[in-house]
Amino acid sequence: MSVRPRLPARPGTIGRREALIGGLCLCCLPAALRAAPAGPIATVEVAPGLHVRRGLDQEATEENLGGIANIGFIVGRDSVLVTDPGGSLADGEALRAAISRTTDLPIRYVVLSHAHPDHIFGAGAFQQDSPEFVGHARLPQALARNGDYYRQRLEEILGPGRAGPVVMPTLTVDATAEIDLGGRVVAMTAHGIAHTDNDLSLVDRATGTLLPADLLFVGRVPSLDGSLKGWLKELGALKALPVTRAVPGHGPESVDWPAGSADLERYLGVLLAETRQAVADNIGIEAAIETVGASERGRWALYDDYAGRNVTKAYKELEWE
Amino acid sequence: MRSLLLAVAVCGATALTSFAAGATQDEAERLERWRDLQPEFFGERTPQDGGDMVALDAPVRAEDASLVPITVTVANDQNITGLYVVVDDNPGPLAARVSFGPAGDPSVLKLRVRVNQYTLIHAVAETADGALYETAQFVKAAGGCSAPVGADEAAALAEMGRMKLRLGGDVVLGQPVEAQLMIRHPNFNGMQMDQLTRMYTPMRFVRSIDVTYNGVQVFHLDGDISLSTDPVIGFGFVPMEKGQMKVVVRDSDDAVFEESFDIPAQGS
Numbered sequence: 001m002s003v004r005p006r007l008p009a010r011p012g013t014i015g016r017r018e019a020l021i022g023g024l025c026l027c028c029l030p031a032a033l034r035a036a037p038a039g040p041i042a043t044v045e046v047a048p049g050l051h052v053r054r055g056l057d058q059e060a061t062e063e064n065l066g067g068i069a070n071i072g073f074i075v076g077r078d079s080v081l082v083t084d085p086g087g088s089l090a091d092g093e094a095l096r097a098a099i100s101r102t103t104d105l106p107i108r109y110v111v112l113s114h115a116h117p118d119h120i121f122g123a124g125a126f127q128q129d130s131p132e133f134v135g136h137a138r139l140p141q142a143l144a145r146n147g148d149y150y151r152q153r154l155e156e157i158l159g160p161g162r163a164g165p166v167v168m169p170t171l172t173v174d175a176t177a178e179i180d181l182g183g184r185v186v187a188m189t190a191h192g193i194a195h196t197d198n199d200l201s202l203v204d205r206a207t208g209t210l211l212p213a214d215l216l217f218v219g220r221v222p223s224l225d226g227s228l229k230g231w232l233k234e235l236g237a238l239k240a241l242p243v244t245r246a247v248p249g250h251g252p253e254s255v256d257w258p259a260g261s262a263d264l265e266r267y268l269g270v271l272l273a274e275t276r277q278a279v280a281d282n283i284g285i286e287a288a289i290e291t292v293g294a295s296e297r298g299r300w301a302l303y304d305d306y307a308g309r310n311v312t313k314a315y316k317e318l319e320w321e
Numbered sequence: 322m323r324s325l326l327l328a329v330a331v332c333g334a335t336a337l338t339s340f341a342a343g344a345t346q347d348e349a350e351r352l353e354r355w356r357d358l359q360p361e362f363f364g365e366r367t368p369q370d371g372g373d374m375v376a377l378d379a380p381v382r383a384e385d386a387s388l389v390p391i392t393v394t395v396a397n398d399q400n401i402t403g404l405y406v407v408v409d410d411n412p413g414p415l416a417a418r419v420s421f422g423p424a425g426d427p428s429v430l431k432l433r434v435r436v437n438q439y440t441l442i443h444a445v446a447e448t449a450d451g452a453l454y455e456t457a458q459f460v461k462a463a464g465g466c467s468a469p470v471g472a473d474e475a476a477a478l479a480e481m482g483r484m485k486l487r488l489g490g491d492v493v494l495g496q497p498v499e500a501q502l503m504i505r506h507p508n509f510n511g512m513q514m515d516q517l518t519r520m521y522t523p524m525r526f527v528r529s530i531d532v533t534y535n536g537v538q539v540f541h542l543d544g545d546i547s548l549s550t551d552p553v554i555g556f557g558f559v560p561m562e563k564g565q566m567k568v569v570v571r572d573s574d575d576a577v578f579e580e581s582f583d584i585p586a587q588g589s
Contacts, residue, residue: 282487282489282490284431284555285390286380286390309384311384312384312388313385319503320503320505320551
């Protein structure tokens with residue numbers, strides 16, 4: 001299976017350019033076409049029976065329907081597992097259409113990798129299949145806390161009723177668990193606080209593929225909503241897994257593993273070291289936002305949209321060390 | 322619109338910046354809002370232009386609306402006995418009212434506040450004879466009050482009352498030194514809804530902070546729901562001898578948290 005390594009970005013160019021290219025394609029569609037029911041989305045079979053839709057390196061918009069995260073599905077002998085249902089009801093419907101174009105097998109499992117809206121609001125499209133919705137043991141409380149808030153904000157972008165419902169998991173994982181799709185076992189791990197406090201990763205053993213969702217960002221700037229130190233710890237554990245390929249939550253459909261973790265680990269390491277130094281030097285948060293991570297600017301799409309928030313988050317964590 | 326998208330997109334944000342919020346307000350409405358607020362805090366008194374006397378530094382566009390760092394500096398601090406920080410358009414506008422004691426140093430005060438919508442933030446210095454001097458800055462941030470409770474608040478609740486004191490350099494007797502007091506407290510403002518129960522997380526916030534040095538008052542702070550989770554207060558004080566800084570924090574549930582810090586001072 002081909003792996004698509006990301007070329008190094010030139011400072012200050014890649015984020016805007018990628019956003020522009022993606023945005024133009026969709027914006028230029030006639031309005032009537034955009035409003036039509038979503039057809040199946042294009043997916044890539046990164047390994048036998050493992051299909052991935054690459055999310056756009058953009059923020060959610062009316063045009064992209066929240067299709068900004070990598071989502072996909074795994075086909076076993078007996079059933080199908082959805083690796084994340086997508087960023088809106090329409091995104092989920094388009095994924096479901098892509099699945100039915102590929103296989104007639106029933107969709108028995110829909111994994112909700114974590115509570116962020118770009119990964120889970122497609123879940124409503126799969127309720128008709130009565131699958132198990134699978135999530136981290138802390139996912140229910142995170143959705144209870146934030147789900148309606150996310151939904152309201154998403155509807156401000158997509159329009160009333162177009163975000164999709166907040167779907168609660170029917171099956172939760174508090175450590176590890178396995179799902180058998182028929183001759184194909186998917187192992188699940190509930191992680192400690194990292195990207196969020198409810199990250200669930202998958203390993204498709206048949207193809208030696210890790211699906212870490214947003215525990216892995218490639219090319220698009222990571223967003224920190226849990227614990228910086230925790231994320232580095234969990235990333236270290238993921239790197240030790242005996243797999244050769246990973247599907248990032250954002251970025252290419254597939255990267256070599258563990259090589260594909262290098263950029264993220266470097267970014268998180270810089271954020272940790274430089275924020276910790278700023279705290280030690282009594283540099284305030286505002287000044288730290290200006291200085292921390294300067295070497296990373298230009299290496300990531302959407303960098304300026306998230307970098308300051310990440311520093312703020314890291315600072316809040318590290319000042320209590 | 323871009324910042325609105327940003328908050329939704331990935332990131333679980335505990336804050337939301339939006340061009341829409343507060344955008345209808347014009348300059349005249351903001352001034353009227355400020356005039357309407359004044360009697361509550363100042364009674365019959367009207368603040369005058371602070372000119373060079375009092376300055377407020379805040380980010381024009383905040384990275385995180387639930388944690389907007391602000392710095393108030395006072396040029397001629399000899400007569401200053403108190404400072405007010407008001408986030409005009411917040412549901413509870415008064416972020417903090419600080420009165421300085423004999424061991425205090427009003428020259429600098431740093432706070433972290435929540436911002437609910439685009440707003441003016443006012444800093445007002447009060448002199449011993451009751452005169453008031455104001456300055457203001459417009460801040461673009463929104464959603465900092467109603468943003469859902471997250472892992473940060475959970476950590477704050479678990480360690481509620483833990484404190485740290487950081488000193489900005491060596492302490493020299495008789496010389497002002499800047500200190501940073503950090504208090505673990507969720508400062509729940511009662512506006513965060515639990516979507517499962519449809520109940521709001523009950524309000525529980527830091528009501529007052531008293532800091533003394535060897536028994537002499539450094540400052541007294543009256544807080545409110547506009548202070549961020551885990552309040553952090555930067556302040557000056559003048560140690561006249563080696564000693565101990567004592568902090569007493571009271572919250573709206575009448576819980577009392579106390580901590581003492583030995584100050585390693587060098588003679589001058």
